[in-house]
Amino acid sequence: MTREAGWIVVLNGAPRSGKSSIVAAIQGWDDGPWMNLGVDVHARHVTPPGYRPGLGLRPGGERPEIEAWVPVFYAGLYESIAAHSRLGLNVVADLGHHDAYSEPLGILRDCARRLLGLPALLVGVRCPVGEIMRRRRTGQPGREGEYAVASADDPVPEPVLRWQREVHRPGIYDLELDTSVLSPSDGAAAIRRRLDDPAPFSAFRRLAAE
Template identity: 60%
Template sequence: MVILNGAPRSGKSSIARAIQESFDGVWINLGVDVYEQATPPRYRPGIGLRPGGERPDLEGLVPGLYAALYESMAAHSRLGLNVVADVGHHDAYSKPLHILADCARRLVGLPALFVGVRCPIDVILERRAASAAEKGYVTGSRHDPTPLPVRLWQQAVHDPGLYDLEVDTSRLTPAQCVDAIRGRLRQGPQPTAFQKLSDPSLAARGPL
């Protein structure tokens, strides 16, 4: 199982597709985009809710949605199916929810690699601008070159920053990121990030 965590437009989906195309075996994508399509429109973006407490009316649903998603990942893994999931974890809601720790506990004991997908904010802004017409992304302007929602994602999504592997998509292609993930899966020892994140007191101590 490979969980890719990063801000929108950091390149997670491209890596997930490359894993499905190049890794041996069946790899099921259970990421945020797939899950959003399964979420009723009036409750979207569901687990894709942005940091900053913009929709308190939806926040109460997010822990249950994430729990169901991770239980599904675990079920797939126990049945011998490979899972790749691109998510954007953060706990920057109007009330503390500790969702990442709860999700991590659901994968303890399973072979799950947690990958931080990094990308500088200037590159993310360029990608947002290129996809704005199709996706409706918030983009920078002359008067607001780095909009608050983009800054909040960049600040919140990698907190606390406990990963088994990190890749930078401003320097690596999706194929190169996949090569790095494949190498980490082959080298051992077993991934430990989710084990650490399942204990909030350990996660609070900072990066691995």
């Protein structure tokens, strides 16, 4: 049986911006399976321990010894995303794209080219740093010790600020969400409306042409 290409929804944003909660809401939709191919799955279960966090490497050039592999990890992931879509499977992937490595790697442009011709929506998931820090202090079950934290009276840690500065460059999206004012279900509903809108998606095409 021949299937139409499945939807691809890529959520891009900083850690604790609310991406994974939106993924969970999307996976609850009743329009067929939505496969989660996001950063947590890849970094925690696919990538060998010696190469972690893999494509989840944060901005700052802190792990130059694994940076050469990061574009390859991303290429493999996006080829898998494309393959799932071509088989008629919907894909949602929450990621944290940036180019603040020891030297620019041009990963997002390369990834965009791998999705050309497929129905791929790029969503910017934004959240103010104050709310990010509140969520980091609250914690997340199973992720203890993974996030830089600080009290409400202390300066925001530099790794957190780097994420805020770098993750939305160049800021080309089909849709943007502010999770400080939108619940996960609200964010998922906004994505659903954009998928149902007949206007073509353009973000990945524009990024591929850069």
